[in-house]
Amino acid sequence: MTDGGAVETVGTLLLVAITVAAAAVFGAFLHARLVVETPPHADVSTGIARGPDAVWNTADDQLRITHGGGERLPASRVVVVYAVDGLTTRLTGSALGSAFSDGSLTAGETWTRTLRLAPGARVSIQVSATSEDGTSRLLANAIYTVG
Numbered sequence: 001m002t003d004g005g006a007v008e009t010v011g012t013l014l015l016v017a018i019t020v021a022a023a024a025v026f027g028a029f030l031h032a033r034l035v036v037e038t039p040p041h042a043d044v045s046t047g048i049a050r051g052p053d054a055v056w057n058t059a060d061d062q063l064r065i066t067h068g069g070g071e072r073l074p075a076s077r078v079v080v081v082y083a084v085d086g087l088t089t090r091l092t093g094s095a096l097g098s099a100f101s102d103g104s105l106t107a108g109e110t111w112t113r114t115l116r117l118a119p120g121a122r123v124s125i126q127v128s129a130t131s132e133d134g135t136s137r138l139l140a141n142a143i144y145t146v147g
């Protein structure tokens with residue numbers, strides 16, 4: 001003769017265990033889908049500077065972006081847009097070169113772009129970072145007048 005109470009108890013425990021396991025798997029799946037990656041946070045400053053000859057308009061002037069602290073900025077997630085007298089250039093990824101040549105800009109590093117800046121020229125520099133899902137964060141936005 002079998003004990004019906006023991007079978008019922010084992011069956012109930014088995015159903016509870018299956019339910020808990022299914023809930024855990026479903027919860028892990030939802031968590032993985034709902035975790036949103038945010039763009040990197042970093043303290044970034046921008047500037048313009050005369051080149052080594054200390055004279056504007058000699059093709060050695062510089063745009064500068066300095067990483068003052070925070071998360072590293074992977075080149076693949078950074079967009080630099082600069083304009084000189086309305087002529088706009090957009091750089092990201094390997095096109096950034098310079099300090100991004102190792103793949104990212106980290107605290108203490110400065111990115112530079114050498115070009116000719118005529119006295120009186122209007123220069124704007126915008127730096128933003130993006131996440132995998134396309135969310136963007138503006139890190140720096142400045143306008144300068146050369147000279």
